[in-house]
Amino acid sequence: MSAEPAAKHGLILAVNAGSSSLKISLFKKDGASPESPHDIVDLLLTSTITNISQPPASFSFSLASHGQGREAKKEPVKEIKDHASAFQHFLNYLKREASIDRSEIVHICHRVVHGGDYFEPVIITDESYHYIERLSDLAPLHNGGALSVMKACIAELPNANSIAYFDTSFHRTMPQHIAMYAIRQDVAKKRGLKKYGFHGLSYAYILRAVSSFLEKEPSQTSLIVMHLGSGASMCAIKNGKSLDTTMGLTPVSGLPGATRSGAIDPSLIFHYTNRAGRISHDRSMAVDVHVTQAEEILNKRSGWAALTGTTDFGTIVKEMKAVEARRAAGEEVNEEEGKWKIAFDLFLDRIVGYLGAYYVKLGGEVDALVFAGGIGEKSVELREAVVESVRCLGFALDEKANQEVDSRDGAVVDVGKLKELRRVLVCRTDEQLEMAKECAMNPQFWQQE
Ligand SMILES: Nc1ncnc2c1ncn2[C@@H]1O[C@H](COP(=O)(O)OP(=O)(O)O)[C@@H](O)[C@H]1O
Ligand SMILES: CC(=O)OP(=O)(O)O
Numbered sequence: 001m002s003a004e005p006a007a008k009h010g011l012i013l014a015v016n017a018g019s020s021s022l023k024i025s026l027f028k029k030d031g032a033s034p035e036s037p038h039d040i041v042d043l044l045l046t047s048t049i050t051n052i053s054q055p056p057a058s059f060s061f062s063l064a065s066h067g068q069g070r071e072a073k074k075e076p077v078k079e080i081k082d083h084a085s086a087f088q089h090f091l092n093y094l095k096r097e098a099s100i101d102r103s104e105i106v107h108i109c110h111r112v113v114h115g116g117d118y119f120e121p122v123i124i125t126d127e128s129y130h131y132i133e134r135l136s137d138l139a140p141l142h143n144g145g146a147l148s149v150m151k152a153c154i155a156e157l158p159n160a161n162s163i164a165y166f167d168t169s170f171h172r173t174m175p176q177h178i179a180m181y182a183i184r185q186d187v188a189k190k191r192g193l194k195k196y197g198f199h200g201l202s203y204a205y206i207l208r209a210v211s212s213f214l215e216k217e218p219s220q221t222s223l224i225v226m227h228l229g230s231g232a233s234m235c236a237i238k239n240g241k242s243l244d245t246t247m248g249l250t251p252v253s254g255l256p257g258a259t260r261s262g263a264i265d266p267s268l269i270f271h272y273t274n275r276a277g278r279i280s281h282d283r284s285m286a287v288d289v290h291v292t293q294a295e296e297i298l299n300k301r302s303g304w305a306a307l308t309g310t311t312d313f314g315t316i317v318k319e320m321k322a323v324e325a326r327r328a329a330g331e332e333v334n335e336e337e338g339k340w341k342i343a344f345d346l347f348l349d350r351i352v353g354y355l356g357a358y359y360v361k362l363g364g365e366v367d368a369l370v371f372a373g374g375i376g377e378k379s380v381e382l383r384e385a386v387v388e389s390v391r392c393l394g395f396a397l398d399e400k401a402n403q404e405v406d407s408r409d410g411a412v413v414d415v416g417k418l419k420e421l422r423r424v425l426v427c428r429t430d431e432q433l434e435m436a437k438e439c440a441m442n443p444q445f446w447q448q449e
């Protein structure tokens with residue numbers, strides 16, 4: 001792949017189509033690129049649309065010049081029903097924002113969850129678009145949304161290059177026997193049936209930010225990272241490389257999520273429904289995605305939504321605490337009310353299981369446990385429960401630091417007690433910034449000074 005080097009500098013729009021959200025950031029690349037990747041791009045604005053799969057969606061927009069740390073105002077928008085309409089709403093809003101000239105956008109970086117055999121970023125052409133489209137069935141909550149945004153970009157911002165950045169790229173270093181499933185390899189090879197792993201842009205950002213925080217080279221840094229959001233996964237990073245991760249061929253495997261089951265016995269689905277193999281045409285996407293009913297059940301009708309009725313882990317924690325406080329006060333609590341704690345404990349159990357496994361796989365050489373993603377960054381209670389469960393491995397939390405994460409600045413916050421021995425960190429991950437930095441640093445995309 002090679003792009004026409006567009007300009008020496010200009011604006012980079014980075015778009016992150018998550019399973020239930022669309023996160024957009026606009027950056028300015030400076031003409032004189034400093035050696036350090038840390039200040040190669042300046043943030044101009046961010047916009048976040050959440051609850052796309054649970055309407056009404058909520059829209060926020062904030063200019064960096066108006067204070068980055070400030071919580072942006074959120075407003076419900078009933079017209080937003082998918083990623084395409086969410087992006088259109090953002091573009092309309094941007095048009096009204098006089099201080100930004102859309103024609104200065106040179107590159108648009110798109111987070112694409114499944115990249116199949118693509119490892120490097122690719123410029124979107126007919127060929128690469130159709131390759132990513134063919135992979136949509138392997139990331140039914142994701143690739144379709146990203147493609148619908150690309151279509152809108154080509155129509156509305158025709159002078160900008162659309163470039164796809166892949167979640168799967170970070171995991172290309174997984175050893176073959178770890179990425180392989182114990183199935184016939186002639187079939188596996190023909191159909192690409194192996195563990196790809198996801199959230200790779202987030203892991204790349206976290207590795208960069210945490211190694212810098214620890215003042216170590218990324219290639220000397222070993223971490224166990226928990227990216228816990230609507231989609232949740234973990235990664236064992238050994239000397240800067242992905243050794244193992246919990247998601248697999250598709251993002252449904254590993255930890256449960258907002259609407260995803262996580263790992264199950266593969267036979268379960270045939271006992272759940274006798275229509276497992278029937279094709280279900282997903283009409284919620286602007287791009288047609290063909291998945292079976294089995295995949296629809298496990299991707300869209302499971303997880304927190306199935307256990308508790310909400311996709312918001314914050315609500316689960318709040319309700320659980322309220323019920324547990326009543327129970328502690330001697331009040332009777334019925335079975336239905338116990339669902340919040342069951343969901344919390346189930347998530348905790350799966351996280352701790354992988355944590356133990358990854359600690360052993362890394363031979364105990366772990367520079368830090370890192371919490372990230374909406375739940376990892378915001379839930380004081382989940383961090384407390386996880387770290388308490390792995391106390392036997394020598395990790396301990398500084399309770400006060402854990403409570404105060406929200407009020408602390410910076411990408412990385414130290415919440416561990418035994419700082420010299422076993423670090424516990426929170427990292428505010430930023431997939432948009434990771435893409436923008438990678439784009440700004442890639443000489444292929446820019447005319448040299
Ligand atoms: N205070 C909180 N406590 C626990 N969970 C929270 C809190 N705030 C947000 N979350 C969780 O974070 C999720 C969003 O995480 P994020 O990583 O932004 O998601 P996405 O996968 O859409 O990128 C929400 O759905 C919610 O479950
Ligand atoms: C891969 C994945 O699950 O992404 P997200 O958490 O953004 O939905």
Ligand SMILES: [Mg+2]
Pocket residue numbers: 018019229230231
């Ligand atoms: Mg996400």
